[in-house]
Amino acid sequence: MTKHNHQTAPTRFIEANGIRFAYRRFGRAGGVPLVFNQHFRGTMDYWDPAVTDGLAGNHEVILFNNAGVSSSSGRVPTSFQEMGANAIAFIKALGLTKVDVLGFSIGGMVAQEIAIQAPDLVRRLILVGTGPRGADMATSRSAEIFAATYDSPEYLWLAVHFSPSPSSQAAGLAFLERKLSRDDRDPEVSGEAASAQREAIGKYIAPADRVFDHLKNIRQPTLIVQGSNDVIIPTVNSYILQRNLPNAQLILYPDANHGSFYQYPELFVSQADQFLRSSHQGDDANLQPAERLPFPSIVSEAI
């Protein structure tokens, strides 16, 4: 049997919830698989092969398009709760009873909803460049960046994922080269699908009373990763997530924007692999949450 990787894993399909889900599966089988949840307008081809293949060394990696995205059938729902329910149906249709879940950007919002709706299904969570319900988007430049035009359409992702520094932009070009090296690519996301994702974001970030309270129910060991200056989902949201999740480690990378883990793929793979394989953060069932101390005044004023 051929050992597949990011570039060679065939696209397969499975039915669940009336949706035909496209997915790819590769890496070291036999342990708890790691299910990747993609960002706004992204398909399976938008992941960085340095990250997926890096993690595939010690983990089985599962990429998929959620309902209505690219080669998966169905419609994109207008809430992350529904996207989470679809993801759970997909995971269960594969016959899996325990997975690790990685979510990037709105994929991290879906990942949180998966953990809330199916706590027994999820062993550990990795949340990259994301935020909680009620996320503070005040300083986000997302609308402006996605609305702009670029010399090459792919340069949009340099603006989204990388900082303006020469070293970050150079890392961005290397990422694009890795990203674009697969030949049989997924179809791009439709305008209708992107609109539904945008609508879900709008609902998710609406302010609400005690909007972070439900985070205490996500008891899985969690690794939160973000860039120091995320202009899509502002970095303070990872800080808020870390303070409100009972068992979360936070890592922020320097000089980095939304695609922090694509800028430092080796470092990320090493840290994520250690997080997934070690028991430093204990197991969900046994963790006693820390006393929730008051927020520092600097932060509590606004949240």
Add this chain to the structure above:
Amino acid sequence: MTKHNHQTAPTRFIEANGIRFAYRRFGRAGGVPLVFNQHFRGTMDYWDPAVTDGLAGNHEVILFNNAGVSSSSGRVPTSFQEMGANAIAFIKALGLTKVDVLGFSIGGMVAQEIAIQAPDLVRRLILVGTGPRGADMATSRSAEIFAATYDSPEYLWLAVHFSPSPSSQAAGLAFLERKLSRDDRDPEVSGEAASAQREAIGKYIAPADRVFDHLKNIRQPTLIVQGSNDVIIPTVNSYILQRNLPNAQLILYPDANHGSFYQYPELFVSQADQFLRSSHQGDDANLQPAERLPFPSIVSEAI
């Protein structure tokens, strides 16, 4: 030649700046040594052997008492700038021209001053449980915790370094056992020395205009580590450091207080060793700082 460790390394002395500095040196020689800067009221015996011996596997470790502390002669100055100058004199007296510097709590404040005063001497910085000049201490419970009485004097350090959760307190007891296992211990810090350290803290945290501006001059790759709920130096200060240093990675540990790295010594040693040995964050001289984007509103109001 015997290979020494935390428990067996002899206390040696060296003169500089008119001070007789006590120090211990062990671990893997031949590379860039790692110089440890201790917290309020701490001596060389206050470090966690799991951390020092862990890092000594790949690095030469240098512990010392700064001027006026424990077995070192002289007086404790009443500013971290002066403590930094003394530390630089000590390092140079050892004949070293390049070191990595780790600072914990007020030792992290000294470490920053070392990097500012002697940028060419410092290769990389590790800042644990600390804050910048002008640190936000509004929610610190330091005064109350240090003023309280405890069944055993050592239990003070459970309150300082560990969270109230059963798992953190258990980690704290294991730390105390490690810490107290050396027989020929340094004298405790005098009341006079502690008072001078307290005075230095008072000056350091005084609000001032553009108090974070000088941080952009600390261009060394930096690793910042703190607990999720540091009640001595509030955790938000690491977030502020990360945002203002040009090349800093931030790691926050869950359910952890001031002594976060004593709660997760294996994880810390692994991450710190990787930081010191890899080039993920590049070299100081070549780094182009990221564009400094505006603070999120949530944070900018207060700083």
